[in-house]
Amino acid sequence: LAKMEEKEQTPLQEALSQLIRQLQRKDPSAFFSFPVTDLIAPGYSLIIKRPMDFRTMKEKVKKEQYQSLEELKLDFKVMCENALIYNKPETIYYRSATKLLHSGMKILSKVSWKNLNNIGT
Numbered sequence: 001l002a003k004m005e006e007k008e009q010t011p012l013q014e015a016l017s018q019l020i021r022q023l024q025r026k027d028p029s030a031f032f033s034f035p036v037t038d039l040i041a042p043g044y045s046l047i048i049k050r051p052m053d054f055r056t057m058k059e060k061v062k063k064e065q066y067q068s069l070e071e072l073k074l075d076f077k078v079m080c081e082n083a084l085i086y087n088k089p090e091t092i093y094y095r096s097a098t099k100l101l102h103s104g105m106k107i108l109s110k111v112s113w114k115n116l117n118n119i120g121t
């Protein structure tokens with residue numbers, strides 16, 4: 001399909017996209033919406049080995065690169081932990097990451113893979 005004609009999402013992809021939308025609501029400042037660049041964060045790419053952000057997660061859903069909810073949970077945790085590694089505790093990014101990690105894991109612990117799998121069955 002040409003880029004313009006979006007492919008129909010499977011029920012699973014739809015559920016995962018909805019989950020990411022829920023998690024993004026916990027990042028009102030949109031600090032985690034896009035990949036962190038070395039431009040805004042000097043030395044970032046040298047310090048952070050596994051960068052992750054919500055846009056990348058959404059792309060992975062579209063490319064059906066998540067085989068399980070666990071893999072999405074892992075990317076979410078890595079995204080938050082990267083911010084705790086790179087940023088100093090007193091920064092807004094560190095504080096936002098702490099809050100996002102807690103609120104996000106609450107959301108993710110409520111979602112069971114089973115009911116995600118049963119969608120559309």
Ligand SMILES: CC(=O)c1cc(-c2ccccn2)c2ncccn12
Pocket residue numbers: 030031032036040041082083086087093
């Ligand atoms: C998530 C993160 O570590 C982050 C996001 C940002 C960010 C994200 C959007 C707009 C401006 N800054 C940022 N800036 C400097 C240092 C770290 N960051």
